[in-house]
Amino acid sequence: MASIGLFEASISLFCFLIFYYFLINKHYGNLLIKKYLQSCPWNWPVLGMLPAVLMRFNRIDDAIYIIEKTNLTFLFKGPWFSRMDALITVDPANIHHILTSNFSNYVKGPEFKEIFDVYGDAIFNTDGELWKNLRMSFQVILHQQGFQNLSLSVTTSKLKDVLLPLFSHYSEEGTVVDLQDVFRRFMFDISLISITGSDPQSLSIEMPEVEFAKAFDNAGEAILFRHVIPKFLWKFQRWMGLGQEKMLLEAGATFDRICAKYIDAKREEIRSQGIDHDHDHSNGESEDVLTSYIKLDTSKYELLDPSNDKFIGETLLSFIFAGRDTTATAITWFFGLLTKNPNVEAKIRQEIITNLPEASQERSWSASDHKEYLNKLVYLHASLYEAMRLYPPIPFERKSPIKSDVLPSGHKIDANSNIIIPIYALGRMRSVWGEDAWEFKPERWISETGGLRHEPSSKFLAFNSGPRTCPGKHLAMVTMKTVVVEILQNYDINLVKGYKIEPKPRLALQMNHGLRVTLSKRSSA
Template identity: 75%
Template sequence: MASISLLEASLSLSCFLIILCYFLNKKHSGYLLNKRSYPWNWPVLGMLPALFLWSQRIDIFIWVLEKSNLTFLFKGPWFARKMDALITVDPANIHHILTSNFSNYIKGPEFNEIVEVFGDPLFATDSELWKNLRMSSLVILNRQGFQNLSLNVTTSQLKNVLLPLFSHYSEEGTVVDLQDVFRRFMFDISLVLVSGSDPQSLSIEMPEDELAKAFEDAGEAIVFRVMMPRFLWKLQNRFGLGKEKKLIEAGKTFDRVCAKYIAAKREEIIRSQQGIGHDHVHLDGESEEDLLTYYINLDTSKYELLDPSDDKFLRDSILAIIMATRDTTSSALTWFFWLLSKNPNVEDKIRNEINANLPEGSQERPIWSAIERREFLNKLVYLHAALYETMRLYPPLPFERKTSVKSDVLPSGHKVDANSNVIFLIYALGRMRSVWGEDALEFKPERWVSETGELRHEPSSKFLVFNTGPRTCSGKHLAMVTMKTTVVEILQHYDVKLVKGHKIKPKAHLNLLMRYGLRVTLTKRCSA
């Protein structure tokens, strides 16, 4: 009976996809919108055909939001009403949901189920567990010792790995996928910060790392879950088919690899307590403690719901940290260098700013203290602005989802029923003319610089890249330091040129990727 049910479901899905393919043809795409510029609410299918169209042509989604006064109700198929969602890019609504009425909007059990492969990470939890995870992460991220560790690890990976690799590519005239390079670069940094171990996934050989591959497979499967009716991905999961099969395997890889890191770290801590092995490096009076060591030694009297003896808690923490460190930063760096290749005037301004603020004699003294490097980076206002402008147009996390606890009325006048989904399309928010002005689609770092030359503040409900309210990204400062450090080193030593004719197109993923990578050539600068 199970095989017959599976066959029937497969045939139904095949017919469904054939219909969608017909409507996704560009010359028929207009049929998906009605005269009021809303997506057609089809019998049975609801607005699902339009969702598939939007995944291929996000420009249409942006147009719909502009015509809908920044908010509209998406209706899922009648057989998947849990796909219904209020989609908004209205900053007033965003502020209300994520700040003013924060307690009424949670991640919810449905979202937790979609990302269940990651366990109970900070980004998927609610209530008291979230508070415990949030406070414990803030403690370590705000420690001067960990901030020094992050900066030193980034600098070391640049000097010892990335720049020598670029030198090789430059001498060989090799075409490089910069997206792949940045994802590997940030993956290695994240593992060192988490466990103290370097997986060395970034090298001339570009070896496949099983943990990194598991993240890729999991990300693609989760996007599939978001866009498909629940019963379809549940069916695939039950029989181990398609992307769900890869997701199941990714979960096993997460368990196995994290268990290895946890066991090694526990043994290292025991050896350290016995006076065997090396002590942590101390700088500026604080220990450079990696994140796994911190969580294993966590004071449970302060965080009642966190159990350092539970390997699952440690496993979930490892995965959350890698996602937060690797995926977002590598995405921003990839889009940044593409935008620089299209805007040489911006690149010139950044280089001039770097040269104008380099400490005297720094070329003869390549090793800086952490304090000196932070002071230098703080002066790079235009570079900071260019990175913000990149993330406004190409946010590393393109959307966010919330679920209401009780019914509510938004500032826009839209009613939200209890247990309803609300989605913020952050990618579209950064491109709204009614929010950012008529030049919203232009790459213009100057919009972030005040008349006095300081960084201009924009409300976080308008610039949602680092979230807003109580869930504001706790690693925001570290991410900006990492990106600025990386950009400075690359621009000081290399010219990056986009391969002629290379196609750039966003890819549906948990974070914003380039579908075909970023293919470039590297030329060593004469002054380097």
């Protein structure tokens, strides 16, 4: 077995060195890229299709042509002995089969968990009964009226007291602002307050670097790196403590240390207040996520242990990643698209004026009627969905079958093989969304009667599909609508002239170089 492992390692290293030569040789590299962009990915001897992926690593849109040309499903071949082969599919019938109708056969799997090991047993990293227990607890906590009240209160407070005054400052100074950085900081702050009860205050004029937030960024970058190189290479880096793997190890240490600090402080707070662990909060009393998990009723979740700080810490990471990265990404792309589609922005503004005439900076949102008000903003809802169709916060989904299977498309797949669903590409498939699939067109979500049109989640995967549908979907939509309404009522946003918006491959689909804009206060606000 040792000789086989050494042979595999040697082949992988040899493959990498060959490809690296082409990467650093500008003449040959340019010739290869030019040739590749004019054709489908080829299956190189030894190297497989890995060069094709790396050449297109920062050219996401180019890869869509390949998927369309292969009838929505094709087999990616990785380097020999690398175990990187994967079935790539955006066929809605296949997606429904994998994520819904045959859900029990398709899991994250041990390889996925190994790649995301820094997050431990986070909900997006688990399968089976543990996942079911986590899912049930997530749903209970997120749907408690007390937590929803807290989330709304924190969001509106941060808007009124921090975000809008900051925008006012930028507007008066004529400062160019990176909205992507602003929204990531804004969502990080409100997520931490709602989850731990502590405010990191990362959003301010000074824009301080926050160690915890930086650790999430570094972890995401390293995990993406693991997806596109042979396991041997990142394992070697980890063993040597080099590059991306060193960064990931440091991020993990930061997660452990800071989560432990939050958990210790919260346990002490609960002890000092003498709160009964079985206290019922269904009456609407506000309670952050950390408090809820420390006081979790273990009789309902036999695999969850609130006395275990490791479990609590990994649960915190799940909530923070979901609350900060996905929502901030969606809002960033939404405003980026608005800067290029003034007609859509005008319709949203008019809808706000028509349905929320009393909603102004001076008016405090009522928790009881807030959701009812926002439900009237159908065109805004459609516009947010349309932004997430084109730029899904999580750009791909990865699965592995327990048993061999045949997909509706006729493709046979082996047990423990890799399946990748590129959600970003799915939103641009003309055969799925029509000839105008690349257009930002919120009207596609509006029914003939003026209501919101339903599209199956196998077509629109922004909130996943089937049993793993995001439990915080409705809360995320309320947060995004609240933020959009306040900003559009008070400010005009203009993209810096000549600035190009393009995606950046990450676990959450960020903008390359951010979203640079100028702000001007609306006189009518």
